[in-house]
Amino acid sequence: MTENATPPLIQFAGVTKRFGALTVLDDFNFEVAPGEKVTLIGPSGSGKSTVLRILMTLEPFQEGRLTLAGMDYQEPAGTGPFKASERHLRDIRSHVGMVFQSFNLFPHMSVMRNVAEAPVRVLGLSRAEAEARALDLLALVGLVDKKDHFPSQLSGGQQQRVAIARALAMRPRVLLFDEPTSALDPQLVGEVLAVIRDLAHEHDLTMLLVTHEMRFAREVSDRVCFFDKGRICEQGSPEAIFTAPSHPRTCEFLASVLG
Amino acid sequence: MQWVSYLPSLAQGALVTAWITLAAIAVGAVLAFVAGIARVEGGRAVSTLALCYTELFRGTSLLVQLFWFYYALPLIGISFEPVATGILVLALHVGAYGSEIVRGALASVSVQQFEAARALNFGRMHTLIHVTLPQAIIEMLPAFGNLAIETLKLSSLVSLISIADLTFRAQSIRNLTLDSAGVYSLTLVGYFAMSLVLMLVMRLIERWARRGAAFPRAAHS
Amino acid sequence: MMYGYTWDTATPLAYAWSILPIILIGLTVTLKAAAAGFAIALVLGLVFAMLRRSRFRSVSWTTACVVEFLRDTPLLVQLFFLYYVLPEYGLTLPAFLTGALALGLQYSAYTSEVYRGGIEAVPRGQWEAATALNLTRMQTYRDIVVPQIVPRILPAMGNYMVAMIKETPVLSVITVLDMMALANMIGERTFEYLVPLTMVGVIFLILTLVCSAGLHRLQKVLPKAGIPLR
Ligand SMILES: Nc1ncnc2c1ncn2[C@@H]1O[C@H](COP(=O)(O)OP(=O)(O)OP(=O)(O)O)[C@@H](O)[C@H]1O
Numbered sequence: 226m227t228e229n230a231t232p233p234l235i236q237f238a239g240v241t242k243r244f245g246a247l248t249v250l251d252d253f254n255f256e257v258a259p260g261e262k263v264t265l266i267g268p269s270g271s272g273k274s275t276v277l278r279i280l281m282t283l284e285p286f287q288e289g290r291l292t293l294a295g296m297d298y299q300e301p302a303g304t305g306p307f308k309a310s311e312r313h314l315r316d317i318r319s320h321v322g323m324v325f326q327s328f329n330l331f332p333h334m335s336v337m338r339n340v341a342e343a344p345v346r347v348l349g350l351s352r353a354e355a356e357a358r359a360l361d362l363l364a365l366v367g368l369v370d371k372k373d374h375f376p377s378q379l380s381g382g383q384q385q386r387v388a389i390a391r392a393l394a395m396r397p398r399v400l401l402f403d404e405p406t407s408a409l410d411p412q413l414v415g416e417v418l419a420v421i422r423d424l425a426h427e428h429d430l431t432m433l434l435v436t437h438e439m440r441f442a443r444e445v446s447d448r449v450c451f452f453d454k455g456r457i458c459e460q461g462s463p464e465a466i467f468t469a470p471s472h473p474r475t476c477e478f479l480a481s482v483l484g
Numbered sequence: 485m486q487w488v489s490y491l492p493s494l495a496q497g498a499l500v501t502a503w504i505t506l507a508a509i510a511v512g513a514v515l516a517f518v519a520g521i522a523r524v525e526g527g528r529a530v531s532t533l534a535l536c537y538t539e540l541f542r543g544t545s546l547l548v549q550l551f552w553f554y555y556a557l558p559l560i561g562i563s564f565e566p567v568a569t570g571i572l573v574l575a576l577h578v579g580a581y582g583s584e585i586v587r588g589a590l591a592s593v594s595v596q597q598f599e600a601a602r603a604l605n606f607g608r609m610h611t612l613i614h615v616t617l618p619q620a621i622i623e624m625l626p627a628f629g630n631l632a633i634e635t636l637k638l639s640s641l642v643s644l645i646s647i648a649d650l651t652f653r654a655q656s657i658r659n660l661t662l663d664s665a666g667v668y669s670l671t672l673v674g675y676f677a678m679s680l681v682l683m684l685v686m687r688l689i690e691r692w693a694r695r696g697a698a699f700p701r702a703a704h705s
Numbered sequence: 706m707m708y709g710y711t712w713d714t715a716t717p718l719a720y721a722w723s724i725l726p727i728i729l730i731g732l733t734v735t736l737k738a739a740a741a742g743f744a745i746a747l748v749l750g751l752v753f754a755m756l757r758r759s760r761f762r763s764v765s766w767t768t769a770c771v772v773e774f775l776r777d778t779p780l781l782v783q784l785f786f787l788y789y790v791l792p793e794y795g796l797t798l799p800a801f802l803t804g805a806l807a808l809g810l811q812y813s814a815y816t817s818e819v820y821r822g823g824i825e826a827v828p829r830g831q832w833e834a835a836t837a838l839n840l841t842r843m844q845t846y847r848d849i850v851v852p853q854i855v856p857r858i859l860p861a862m863g864n865y866m867v868a869m870i871k872e873t874p875v876l877s878v879i880t881v882l883d884m885m886a887l888a889n890m891i892g893e894r895t896f897e898y899l900v901p902l903t904m905v906g907v908i909f910l911i912l913t914l915v916c917s918a919g920l921h922r923l924q925k926v927l928p929k930a931g932i933p934l935r
């Protein structure tokens with residue numbers, strides 16, 4: 226089977242997103258194949274986070290169509306801002322996970338509990354099963370020895386690694402990263418990127434990554450999309466975008482971030 | 485040392501005061517959580533109902549409520565024991581003020597926590613019980629501590645519906661002995677001591693709730 | 706005072722209408738007591754707040770204890786104390802004044818905390834800037850501190866005023882003829898408490914809702930950065 230024949234896992238078709246009078250995404254079209262690792266880059270305010278937040282059902286959109294694995298985000302008879310029932314949204318969410326810029330760990334839960342809580346409450350695993358799964362993931366991110374600590378006792382880099390383990394514990398098909406290293410001190414960025422780099426080798430996991438770490442983007446992604454004013458201005462393989470950008474806005478942006 | 489002879493009677497009154505206060509706080513706390521959560525999580529009708537309850541009991545004077553329940557309600561065929569009336573009215577008061585505390589604390593939990601819960605596919609109930617409430621309760625404790633002291637003070641009003649609490653006993657002793665200064669000084673000290681104990685208990689509860697490393701911030705009151 | 710009055714108790718509405726004038730007389734007493742009490746609380750609270758900031762440990766500590774004691778004991782017992790004990794020392798005040806004094810004492814404990822919080826919220830840098838400009842202590846308070854804290858403390862003071870209004874019915878127990886006392890007297894005469902007590906409740910509810918709405922408006926128009934001095 227050629228790559229073109231695989232149906233896309235994620236498909237934005239003419240999606241329009243407004244905040245009041247401000248149109249952030251205008252007739253937005255975007256597809257992601259299963260297992261693909263896509264990096265979104267672009268200037269501040271260009272709508273990168275908005276794309277991820279719509280996928281995570283944290284933001285509704287007004288027009289167009291969005292599907293994930295053939296499932297429509299909006300239901301024909303749906304009501305409310307999301308035009309979908311809570312049940313439907315929860316169905317969609319079961320395929321998607323997200324890692325936030327500010328980690329958003331639960332401050333009142335130990336590391337172990339942070340990772341194991343959702344598998345117990347949402348997936349219905351037994352506490353023992355969930356903790357076994359959590360231990361595996363904590364091993365993956367190198368934090369088994371911190372399992373009984375609380376988030377406030379961890380460094381930012383450690384917190385973000387826990388947050389990654391927490392998202393993975395739900396076994397999502399799509400994992401979204403919104404500037405996972407932007408809130409970190411420079412010396413802590415590396416440890417988080419190392420974990421994400423490992424994940425990028427996972428064949429089945431589809432990843433959407435917003436980042437300002439250009440070198441890293443080039444290393445891990447199959448495709449880089451340059452955003453400007455709510456549109457994808459230019460996209461292609463990392464080589465193409467970073468070495469031979471064709472659009473003047475892309476050149477300008479890369480010149481400003483690569484210095 | 486005339487005042488020593490007042491002590492047994494005042495102590496008995498203090499016990500009644502303590503019982504009424506604690507009962508009112510316990511019942512009121514339940515009301516506060518029900519009404520406060522209803523305000524935040526309930527639909528239009530439920531949250532409006534909770535709002536009406538809160539405004540009604542915060543907006544009318546406690547003494548008016550007490551007399552209304554004691555004198556007026558029996559006239560339309562509803563009556564309770566005086567002690568039950570006292571506890572009920574105080575509890576409704578605690579519930580109304582407490583619901584504002586609960587609502588405020590729930591509202592102060594950051595949006596990011598809700599988003600994280602949503603990204604993990606928690607349902608509404610799970611988000612409330614496992615994510616927001618545990619964080620909000622810590623924020624509520626100092627305000628609930630103040631409300632508890634307030635309740636202790638206001639419990640003195642039940643002496644006006646003939647419940648033999650500390651204030652009522654003081655009043656009786658004064659009428660017998662005419663030693664106003666002695667009796668009332670002793671009574672004020674009694675209330676002050678009970679307030680201090682209540683404060684200490686609330687501090688311990690807060691310390692216990694913040695135990696471990698989850699909430700390292702210093703207790704603020 | 707109610708001698709010679711008769712009331713129409715035929716229907717609740719007629720009854721309510723016939724006692725309304727008397728209840729409204731009580732309302733003026735209630736409002737006057739709250740106003741007098743709050744004036745005392747504002748002044749006394751400021752005194753307490755200043756004393757607490759005293760450089761002398763003994764003064765600030767004693768003040769802290771007094772404030773704590775006032776705050777942690779019931780208004781009703783404080784009221785009885787003043788009403789029965791003051792005359793023993795030759796100070797016989799009218800019941801109304803005793804009541805206002807008790808309200809003022811209790812609430813001065815609250816207002817002193819508001820003042821203190823307001824003063825402490827003025828950033829250290831403002832004091833240092835005032836020192837650097839060689840302003841006197843008096844000038845610093847007048848031109849720097851007060852204009853900045855007034856908008857900040859007004860809403861909290863307003864809330865306490867509303868709270869105090871709701872506590873004035875307690876004064877009825879020392880024979881102040883406020884709304885509550887009059888409603889009770891009417892109830893005793895007619896054996897019909899429901900209407901007068903409900904009326905008092907409704908009037909309090911209206912009063913509180915109006916005051917809260919007013920405070921809300923006030924909070925919106927208050928200049929956040931302090932009273933502008935041009
Ligand atoms: N909740 C909101 N309400 C109103 N406007 C919003 C909201 N969230 C985002 N916006 C606006 O939408 C636009 C796109 O925001 P978005 O966060 O997607 O940008 P971004 O590309 O992620 O930028 P950054 O690199 O700064 O994170 C911005 O102009 C932003 O101001």
Ligand SMILES: [Mg+2]
Nearest residue numbers: 273274275403
């Ligand atoms: Mg962003």
